[in-house]
Amino acid sequence: MAILDDVDRALIHALHLDGRAPFTKIGEVLGVSTQTIARRYRRLRAEASLRVVGLPDPQRAGQAEWMVRLTATPHTAQDLAHALARRADTAWIKLMSGGTEICVNVHTPAASDHALLLRDIPRTASITAVSAHQLLHRYFGGPTAWLGRARFLDDAQIAALTPAFAGPGKPLTADDAALLAELARDGRASLAELATATGWSASTVARRLADLQAGGTVFFDLEVDTRPLGATTHALLWMAVAPAHLDAVARELATHPELAIVAATTGPANLVAHALCDDAAALHRYLTQRLGALEAIRTLETAPVLRTIKAAASR
Template identity: 90%
Template sequence: MTTLDAVDRALIHALHVDGRAPFTKIGDVLGVSTQTVARRYRRLRSEASLRVVGLPDPQRAGQAEWMVRLTATPHTAQDLAQALARRADTAWIKLMSGGTEICVNVHTPAASDHALLLRDIPRTASITAVSAHQLLHRYFGGPTAWLGRANALDAAQIAALTPVHTGPGKPLTGDDDALMAALQRDGRASLAELAAATGWSAATVARRLADLQAGGTVFFDLEIDPEPLGATTQALLWMAVAPARLDRVARTLATHPELALVAATTGPANLVAQALCPDAAALHHYLTHRLGALDAIRTLETAPVLRTVKAAASR
């Protein structure tokens, strides 16, 4: 497993704050050379699967976001997960619970008939159960990501790196498809590379990117293998919370450093979270002491994550 030192962790935190910050700026803030930042970035890409990706905010982009849970026979689950990973409308896919469950995050146009959910899941006897849950509100996750990777910089360094966006922002249109595809492949692609991908001038790309970022229509997320950061155990947590207390519980959970996602959802479990912990004992401690102290949580289902089959950067 890749070993991270203080410079690596500071670089990861810097990219968490601004995924497109120039290496010269990051070097100035961290007190290291530009060459050191570039060299560490290349190593983290190679050894820790680090990726900066540009993504649309689902709500601002007029998309509905779903989590689809499929249960399949053990010998077919991995093949099914790989087939779903090839779809453009799947954002991430996790193999769960002993290798028999697949959890798929799906983005669809808000006004669509949700074809994946209703028609396009392969018709096979190996699938024994399917359930679909629309994410109604993200309390944490997306533009604000797991705090376990964002604990190396002080307040002054964070302020120096935080981008300033002005203006109301602009919605995505079909003309942005090539730009978004390029940013999803590499959120740090240069303006020249983005110009080549879109057929626009570099100046046009810069203006359009600024417009999309200003209102939060597009954000830059950071993906990295959590194990080098000390999180070897992952789980999705499905909770049923008394409706009158859902908002308060969700806002509390959004402050927990163990969680990378907190969202209200449809279905018997009306709150879902993703936990990242150092080991199984730490996950048990979190469930029994942190979540156990919240009496509004009426039921809790813990689904261990065995492997991430697809992440946003692998679209």
């Protein structure tokens, strides 16, 4: 596991703000050489699983987003999780709760027949239980993911590195498929590499990418091993909140630096969150002190994350 110093942490924060920021710009803002930034980036990729990925916003892409919870027999759960990871419509696959539960994020076309949900899963004999929960609204997550990686730059540095996009943005079309596939592989792919992947000119790629980013149709997420950043304990939190208080509670949770996602969902638990804490004691304090102070939360299920099998996009 990588040992991070101040330059590493500042670089991670910079890429959190703008995953495609040139190394020259990051170096200028951080006060170090471009060569140092490039060298640190390569080391973090190798030792801390650092990765920038370009992703479509599910709502703007016309996708329905689900969290599917599967319980499998102990000797098959890992194989099943890896099989699900090979699918293009899955992300954030986590092995949980003693290694027999899998939680998988599924994106499907809004008008599809939901093949994974309705056909593929029931045919897998090793699965003993399934529940599917549609995400109705993300209060936090995606392009504003876990703030624990974004606390190392000062206000002036943040302002210098935060991109400003003008215009309403453009919707995705079928012609964008090759561009999205390459950005999911490497969000920092050069314009020349993107041009090769799409068959477009570099100037066309630059214009199209700017149009898609402007309105948030495409955003850049940052994957990184959170342990060197201090978050060694992860858990999914499934909460039941009185409907009249759901919006207020979710907006409050969206300000908590311990959380990487907050979303309203269908099912007995109508609010889900992903917590990242320093250790088990810190998670306990968060549950009892911060969440415990919110009386509108009627029930809370804590599901520890043992391992992330797949992150935001396929590798």
